[in-house]
């Protein structure tokens with residue numbers, strides 16, 4: 001059974017663990033705990049201070065993904081297709097092939113439902129594994145409100161999930177989706193749903209690693225900070241600084 005089929009089989013068996021990585025060092029730490037590592041275009045705001053993910057380029061995604069690839073030995077590695085790189089089926093296929101051939105990732109993720117159906121269907125027909133992304137879509141969002149409050153919106157998102165499944169995606173990220181809608185979607189599709197701000201009802205959860213470890217200053221409702229890495233870095237650097245000033249570092253054993 002290939003890696004993607006194994007991933008799908010986890011639905012209804014055990015929760016799926018997913019996190020983001022933008023570099024080898026983080027990827028190699030989280031790999032043993034994850035089922036899927038996402039090179040997310042969130043790197044635009046997390047690393048480059050962009051106000052949206054729209055400015056992230058294909059080259060940026062490819063360079064970060066090459067680094068991440070070196071840190072992964074077991075998890076599925078999925079790379080976000082950035083904004084404006086999948087406007088039509090031909091362009092999407094060309095860019096997805098470029099991402100896969102240059103980064104050796106296992107598949108790509110792209111945002112959208114009905115409007116992206118033909119694009120996604122064409123990628124899958126050409127043997128590119130695709131992860132869908134519904135709910136809040138940062139590449140096109142006008143605001144960052146959660147999705148699924150109004151009846152019409154709920155119907156659209158549920159319809160889109162079923163359409164994505166029909167097109168052949170192997171999983172769907174649900175971002176900032178109201179809890180009971182996430183539950184309905186998760187029950188209505190046979191592929192795993194991975195939530196971020198989309199409740200416990202999803203088949204798995206994804207978070208931006210930098211948020212989880214306290215390296216990125218963000219105060220979104222869906223983020224839980226499990227560690228304070230900023231404090232650890234600060235303490236270590238302060239210690240280094242003091243020792244240098246007092247000529248306690250470097251010692252003989254650090255010198256030639």
Ligand code: KIV
Pocket residue numbers: 020038039040041042043080173196206207208
């Ligand atoms: O870009 C990203 O990191 C993502 C996750 C938040 C799902 O799409």
